[in-house]
Amino acid sequence: MSLDGLAQVFGAGIASARPLHGGDLSEVLKVTLEDGRVMAVKRGERVDSEARMLAAMATAEAPVPEVLHQAGSLLCLQWLDEAPASAVGWQALGQGLRRLHNCRGAQYGWPEDYAFGPQPIPNGHAGDWPDFWARRRLLPFLPVLPMAQARRLEALARALPERLPARPTPALLHGDLWTGNALFGDGNAWMIDPACYHGHAEVDLAMLELFGNPTDAFWQGYGPQEPGRAERRPIYQLFPALVHFRLFGASYQGMVARLLSATGV
Structure with a gap:
């Protein structure tokens, strides 16, 4: 049309x-x-x-x-009228994201696949969460990585059963939540441009931290976090870094290498 x-x-x-x-x-x-x-x-x-x-x-x-x-x-x-981000707006974003994550699915994934431009995003269900994250979010990028980084990514994928919870609550995720996909209004906040699926809630938090710096007000609005989140953060941040490397080229290769190192592989 x-x-x-x-x-x-x-x-x-x-x-x-x-x-x-x-x-x-x-x-x-x-x-x-x-x-x-x-x-x-x-x-x-x-x-x-x-x-x-x-x-x-x-x-x-x-x-x-x-x-x-x-x-x-x-x-x-x-149409959403934007305004500069405020403490009240950040708190509203945290509260809204918590409501989203409180919506639970029966299993990991989404009824349909998605894509970021030419990069397919497979969303087929998997038996447990480490398997989903390995097969749907990390291993599809092996063909585009230099050999040394591809081997490190494979090693990380093999280690995920010991690094990620087996069956965290399948929260409804935004799936592409960086600061550019959060719009602030007069004391309000909205999320735009989703790439939804059900998975570990920490995925959205990790991406928000990769390309931005949520304020204390955001964390107050969002509420309690799971123990050990800092250790899992680079594993979840690898996915958006790999997407950016695939879409926008070698300028993101350093980010991928840094995050691989942060995971300890």
Whole structure:
């Protein structure tokens, strides 16, 4: 569907459509209708999957933009007015993420696979959590790594049954929660651009720390953490680092090497 088709959906023509910053994996526009309504419109191959993920997050009472319309390659979302991050906003993000993680699945994974651009993200179920993390999140990257790093990654994958809990609660995860996917408003916070699946809640926390620095207010809002999280953090941070290495090249190879060293392999 072209943007022109939105006039029939919303009963008003398009006054303007302005590209927004970002858009590494999909095109994002700020669309203003002739009656003054404003929405965010995404164009991409997997916006139908994103709409289903946002619906699941909304059911968990997590703070996400409302899905206004989805058809074909178009996804229309509630427009969110941003403001600088504040202590209250960080606390709201922590509280919202805790609500998301309190929504539990029956098993690890997700009903459909996903992708970050050309990088497939397999979500098929696995018998236990170390197996899922090894086969679905780490080992798919072996072909793109230099041989020495690939061998270290294989060694880490073999050691995961001793490094990760066998069956942590299958929490509903955002799946791509870096600071750029957290929007702050006037005392509010929302999560956008999900890549949902069920897994260990610490995955979202680890990524948020990889590309940002959550404040004390965030941790107060989120609440208690599991013992031993610091030792597991680099294992979980390896996945987004590997994704960035695959998508954006050698500038992320140092991050992958640093995290492999941090795991002790």
